[in-house]
Amino acid sequence: RQRRRLSMCLLLFLIVLPAATADRSALTSASKGSTSAVLATEGEQEAQQVALVHSRGALALTAASDQAQGVASGMFFLPFLGLGRDMLKIAGACIICMILLKCMGKLDCGGKKCNCRRCKCCARRLIDIGWDEFEAFDVVVHVHSVGDIQKDGLFGGKEFKVRIEFGWSKWDTTFTKDCVWNQTKGMEVPQGATECTISLYSGGKWESRIARIVLETKKDMVDKGDDFWGNKQKLKLEQKGQRVGTLSVTFHKKGSGAAGGAEGDTAGAGGGAIGAVLPISGVEDDSALALEVSKEAQEMESTPGFVKPEGKWQDDLKVSLLARVLSGELREVNQKNGKELGKLYIRVLQCNVAELQGDSMKEMMQKQMEKAKKKGLQQPEKKWYWAWYEDRKTAHDKTKWHYPDGYIPMISILRVNRSPERNDQFLITYGEDGAKNTLIYRRESGKGLEVWVEGLDLCYNECRRMVKEKKGKEDKEESALQRMRQMHVQWVQRNGMPRTDEQWTKWFEWLKGSNYDEELIRKLFQEIAAQHQQKQVAAAKGQKR
Numbered sequence: 073r074q075r076r077r078l079s080m081c082l083l084l085f086l087i088v089l090p091a092a093t094a095d096r097s098a099l100t101s102a103s104k105g106s107t108s109a110v111l112a113t114e115g116e117q118e119a120q121q122v123a124l125v126h127s128r129g130a131l132a133l134t135a136a137s138d139q140a141q142g143v144a145s146g147m148f149f150l151p152f153l154g155l156g157r158d159m160l161k162i163a164g165a166c167i168i169c170m171i172l173l174k175c176m177g178k179l180d181c182g183g184k185k186c187n188c189r190r191c192k193c194c195a196r197r198l199i200d201i202g203w204d205e206f207e208a209f210d211v212v213v214h215v216h217s218v219g220d221i222q223k224d225g226l227f228g229g230k231e232f233k234v235r236i237e238f239g240w241s242k243w244d245t246t247f248t249k250d251c252v253w254n255q256t257k258g259m260e261v262p263q264g265a266t267e268c269t270i271s272l273y274s275g276g277k278w279e280s281r282i283a284r285i286v287l288e289t290k291k292d293m294v295d296k297g298d299d300f301w302g303n304k305q306k307l308k309l310e311q312k313g314q315r316v317g318t319l320s321v322t323f324h325k326k327g328s329g330a331a332g333g334a335e336g337d338t339a340g341a342g343g344g345a346i347g348a349v350l351p352i353s354g355v356e357d358d359s360a361l362a363l364e365v366s367k368e369a370q371e372m373e374s375t376p377g378f379v380k381p382e383g384k385w386q387d388d389l390k391v392s393l394l395a396r397v398l399s400g401e402l403r404e405v406n407q408k409n410g411k412e413l414g415k416l417y418i419r420v421l422q423c424n425v426a427e428l429q430g431d432s433m434k435e436m437m438q439k440q441m442e443k444a445k446k447k448g449l450q451q452p453e454k455k456w457y458w459a460w461y462e463d464r465k466t467a468h469d470k471t472k473w474h475y476p477d478g479y480i481p482m483i484s485i486l487r488v489n490r491s492p493e494r495n496d497q498f499l500i501t502y503g504e505d506g507a508k509n510t511l512i513y514r515r516e517s518g519k520g521l522e523v524w525v526e527g528l529d530l531c532y533n534e535c536r537r538m539v540k541e542k543k544g545k546e547d548k549e550e551s552a553l554q555r556m557r558q559m560h561v562q563w564v565q566r567n568g569m570p571r572t573d574e575q576w577t578k579w580f581e582w583l584k585g586s587n588y589d590e591e592l593i594r595k596l597f598q599e600i601a602a603q604h605q606q607k608q609v610a611a612a613k614g615q616k617r
Contacts, residue, residue, distance in 0.1 A: 183240045189263045198264070205290045208263040212324040212358045213243065216304065217517065218251040218272060221317035231275035234319065238289070239265035246495045247275045251317075254520030258326075258358025265289055270319060272309050283309035283316035293323065301325045324363070351385045352393060354530050361397070361526045364519070368396040387538055388422065391456055391482075394531040395420035400519050401464070405497065405512035415516065416460045416477065417467045420531065424452040428459065430475040456482040456535045458500075458528075480504070480511075482535040488528045490521065498525050549592060556588060556596050 189195040189204075198204040215234050231247040238261045245253045261268075271284040285307050287293060293300055300323065307319045351369045355362050372393065373380055385393060398420045404413040421428075426436035440452035459479035461467035466475075484502045491497035491512075498521060500511040515521045563570075563579060570576045576597075583593050 184262070187240065187262065187264075195263055204264050205266070206263065206294055209261050210258060210326045210358075211261055212256060212258050212326065212363070214256045214322040214324070214360065214363065215245050215253045216320035216322065217253065218309070218317045218319050220315075221251060221272075233273050233275065234321075235269075235271045235273060237269040237271075238262060238267075241265065248495055250496070252496075252517055254360070254515070254517070255522065256358070256360030256363065256520065261289060268293065270307065270309070270321070272317065272319070281311075283311045285309055285319070326357075352390050352530075353384050355526075359526065360520045360523050361530075364397045364523055364527070365393065368393055372396070387534075391420075391531055391534050391538075392422070394527055394534070395422070395456070397523065397527050398531060399467075401516040402460075402524070403514040403516055404460075405514055407510055407512055412514065416462065417464045419459050419461065419467045419473070420482070421457050421459055421473075421479075422454050423457065424454050425457075426452065427474055428457065428476055428479050433474055456531075458482055458485070482532045483539050485528075485532040488525055488532070490525060496521060500528070549595075552588060552592055553596060553599075556583060556592065559583065559586065560596065560600065 184190070189198065189208075195204075195207070199207065213236055215236075218232065218234070221232075231249055232251050233247045234245045234253065236243050236259065238259060241260045241262055243257045243259055245255050266289055268287040268289055269284060270287070271281050273279050274282050287307075302322065302324055304320055304322045307321060308315055309317045309319055350357065350362055350365055352365060355365055372378055381389065384390075399418060401415050401417055404416050405411070406413055424437070424440055426433055426440045429436045437452070444450070444452045457479045458481075459467075459476040461473070461476055466472045480502050484504060486501045486503055486508065488498060488500055491499060494514070497512065497514045500513070502509055502511070513524070515524060559582075560579075563582065567575075567578075570579045580593055580597075583596075584590065
């Protein structure tokens with residue numbers, strides 16, 4: 073509307089302006105002629121009166137055109153039009169500032185890339201002049217839990233996370249409602265990071281920091297040495313001078329010789345093992361599983377009579393170590409409604425299936441013995457099982473461990489994965505009688521979720537690998553024995569049945585020269601000797617008759 077009014081006023085101004093100019097010239101000539109009106113005739117006076125009337129009309133038109141021009145020019149000063157123009161300028165300036173801030177954020181001026189200490193020469197000089205107090209080093213941080221905190225908000229249960237910062241080196245835990253994490257992360261402490269800031273955040277639509285604590289890296293961590301590294305620390309989280317909660321956290325320095333944590337702490341020990349080589353493969357050095365494996369390996373090595381193997385631990389020894397890690401409490405979850413069924417205690421056992429049958433153990437063991445004899449074995453085969461009990465006392469009792477609440481073979485496990493809807497829950501999918509079943513558990517305090525998931529995944533895959541290799545080895549041995557039996561028949565046809573030690577030695581060397589393993593040759597010898605003994609017994613019975 074303002075544009076339309078403005079265009080109309082401009083059009084009126086263009087129309088009236090030429091007419092007003094002509095009328096002004098006419099008025100000037102009329103005024104000059106009026107000076108000689110006295111000497112003019114009556115006709116001339118009438119003509120002058122007519123000209124005067126026209127001049128008055130011209131003056132009126134001139135006034136109207138001036139008014140229209142004023143209105144047209146006043147359109148540029150309408151109310152709020154200047155304010156709107158200023159607001160547009162301010163908005164444009166804000167947009168430019170936002171773009172500049174975004175560009176500066178991408179530059180990451182306070183990050184690792186812009187740190188002058190990346191230059192080794194600069195880093196050494198800063199140490200030499202005393203500006204920096206320590207060189208960069210690596211740590212493994214294990215966040216346990218936060219206690220003494222109000223977990224329920226105005227709209228129900230809150231979710232919390234912990235953030236740990238050493239300058240540009242940062243790490244956030246996942247959100248959880250029970251304030252129990254048991255999560256581990258390897259971090260770098262950069263040179264020049266004089267403070268370690270630990271903050272507690274509440275989640276929701278907007279994250280908000282509700283408490284924090286600031287530690288001096290040199291004074292509160294480095295200088296304390298073994299009293300700090302590897303031991304669980306209880307830190308007071310405060311906000312505006314008021315205590316909000318207590319954080320339980322353990323810092324492990326790689327290569328340090330820190331002592332173990334308190335008894336019952338499954339992740340507070342083994343600080344000195346961070347810098348050592350892990351005894352088994354497949355475990356990340358800075359993971360929570362690495363801490364557990366290091367701790368249990370130290371306990372196994374300190375057991376009287378234990379002989380530490382050279383190189384990496386393999387096969388049953390590797391599974392035995394993981395079995396010690398995978399022992400502890402979990403919460404069982406109903407698969408149908410997702411409700412918790414209560415706590416239980418997990419053990420990974422190597423035994424014969426008959427030993428887990430409770431009252432039917434003796435009867436089942438006899439069947440297993442007969443089965444073993446048919447295979448030529450002296451003892452029933454032992455396998456690895458995932459078993460669960462009512463509590464720890466029952467699981468480790470000398471008699472009651474034969475009565476588990478349930479068990480599954482480790483080789484029956486198909487996969488282990490975290491639940492997408494919860495960060496404290498994992499699922500075990502296993503096969504039974506051609507069908508797939510699922511066990512659902514939630515981690516309990518003591519071991520983190522990643523310890524259970526990664527440890528169990530490593531354990532059942534090692535069990536599967538051993539079974540697969542054993543089966544392949546048995547197939548190869550059976551095929552080799554069949555060929556060796558044929559060679560034995562050829563030997564008997566040529567040289568007769570060996571009877572003396574000298575003949576058996578020649579027979580042994582002949583098979584060994586055909587690239588057969590000594591163990592297989594002994595196995596064939598035992599088989600031939602057993603057959604010969606059976607023939608002698610049968611012949612003796614025939615003579616008695």
